[in-house]
Amino acid sequence: MADKFPDLDSSSGVVAENEFNETDFLKREAEVLGDEFKTDQDKDILTSNISNVDAATLENQQENTNNDVQNNASSNHDDDDDDDFGDFDQNTSTTATDTDTNTHEPSQALEQWKEVRDAEIKQKDETDKQAKNNLIKEATADIDQFYEDYSKKKQVKLDETAKEAEEFSKQKEQFFTQKDTTTWDRVLQLINTDDADVIGGRDRSKFKEILLKLKGNEKAPGASGY
Known part of the structure; x- marks a missing residue:
């Protein structure tokens, strides 16, 4: 791209063009006037300007060549970087896939631990259920025993009261007779x-x-x- 669009900050091309235009103007002026107004300094100026134009042109060509070489090297380097990053992305994707696979696949130790835990929970639930049933059975038996004892004591008390009433009735009858x-x-x-x-x-x-x-x-x- 640099060979098609020169650097905006570079002013070498403008300087060379200005110097070339100035030299060309002096040459045309010398041709028109002839040797009437020609001096020794004109030759030095023309020679100096031509040398400057050639040096500027050569320098500009050399800079363009260096820019082309740098652009080609940069392009090759970018391609290499793209290849390296492509390989890195591919390796990363493969590693991530392997990691996800390993993560989603439970290990045998984890499966065994889950089985043991489920068995312990089931055993505990059965034990708690059995203990609850035993507690209900014992409570029911205690309540039944309480009412049975209460009924017996009540019956004994009723029997004693009836007996005392009968004795009192006999004593009263004997007393009055x-x-x-x-x-x-x-x-x-x-x-x-x-x-x-x-x-x-x-x-x-x-x-x-x-x-x-x-x-x-x-x-x-x-x-x-x-």
Whole structure:
């Protein structure tokens, strides 16, 4: 590209063109005027300008040649870099593919670990389930035993109460059917005459004295009962 589009910063071509135009102008002027106004310095100027033009032209050609060589070398280097990066990308892609394959394929040790873990979890679940069933069974048995014991105790208490009620009924019947006794005699049986005469601030001595006087008196008021 450099040979088609010269460097914008380079001014060698412009300088050479200016020098060439200046030399050409002097030559035409010398041809028109002839030797009338010719001096020794004109020859030096013409020679110097021609030398400068040739040097500038040669330098410009040499720079163009160097630019072509550098451009070709740079192009070859870029091609080599592209090849190197292409190989690197291919190797990287292959390595990434291998890595992905290895990553997605579980190892045998991992599979064994998963199997052991699943077996342990299953065993633990079965153990917990069995323990729960045993706990429910024990709780149910305890509740049944509690109600059974409660029912037995309740029945025993009912039996005792019924027996006591029967005894009380017999004693009451015997108490009221005693022979050769009056009502006041039976009242004295219910009262402990040995108790203190004063209980709770109340004097019972007079009441006890009256009952003792009524004892055995069949003619006393209320002695025959009801």
